[in-house]
Amino acid sequence: MTFGTIEIVNGIFSLIFVVISLYVGLRIIAKYLRIKSSTLLFMGLTWIGLTSPWWGSSVSFILGTISGQGLSLQLYLFITLTPLPIFFSFYLKAITALLWKDKQSSILAIYMLIGLLFDVFYILFIILAPEIIGRLELMTDIRFKSFTILYLILxxxxxxxxxxxxxxxxxxxxxxxxRLQGKMLIIAFISFSIGSILDSSLTLNFVTLPITRLILISSALEFYSGFILPDWLKH
Known part of the structure; x- marks a missing residue:
């Protein structure tokens, strides 16, 4: 099986976004190792994990380039969303520790319970009926269905x-x-959310695909600036 042009573009943009996000996350974690702030550790892990919806596309693109065959629907689904609840828990732990320490246990318990239930049913459907929760539209693109959409919206x-x-x-x-870092983080959170919504709702073509992925890539760079402020932004 050979890639179509749109599959190549999709795979390349997914891979670029994932690699940049991995770099951003590791740089933030490296800063944690220097100053021992757990917020940096959890936020670095968060940003790496939040890109998991694009892991399947990236891996499928790499495999397809090497062997001509991408991931099966079941493997694509498993790689893509299964780890998301764990990484989102890291995010909540960091946020609540700074803003709502007294409510941290309750917030974490609610989201972890939802995440656990999601993963149980998600993995169950992957094994028994993967077509109910997702459909491969391209070798490097998937459309989620059923309760997976509700969880992603949450x-x-x-x-x-x-x-x-x-x-x-x-x-x-x-x-x-x-204060500048705070502004960059707000922009990053908004950019990521807009990019994610557009990426999952728009039909991918040579116009919409670069736009949505560039928004997502910009969110990674903005997130990086929110924790590791480049010197050129300080002036």
Missing amino acids: IIFSFLIFGVLFGKASLKAENPEI
Whole structure:
């Protein structure tokens, strides 16, 4: 099986986004190793894990390039969303530790329970009836169905709302660099949410695909700037 042009473009953009996000996450984690702030550790892991919806596309593209055959629907589904609840828990742990320490246990318990239930049913359907929860439209693109859409909507909007509140808290700091980082984080959360919604709702073509993926790539760079502010942004 050979790639069509749109599959190649989709695979390349997915891979670029995942690789950049991996770099961003690892750089943030490396900063944690220097200053021992658990927020950096959890946020670095979060950004790596939030790209999991594009892991299947990236892996399928690499396999297809090497062997001419991409991932099966079951493997694509398993790689793509199974780890998402775990990584989102890291995000909530970091956010609640800074903003709602007294409510941290309750918030984590609610989302972890939802995530556990999602993974149980998600894996069950992957094994028994994968076509109910997703459909491969291309070798490098999937359309989710059923309850997976509801869970993704929950994750995207929770990520956006909590993230904006986190960024707004930074805007109250006296240090202008911290305020700038807060602004970059707010932009990153908004960009990622918009890019994710567009990527999952629009029909992929040579116009919509570059636009949505460039928005997502920009969100990774903005997230990076929110935690590791480049010198050129400080002036």
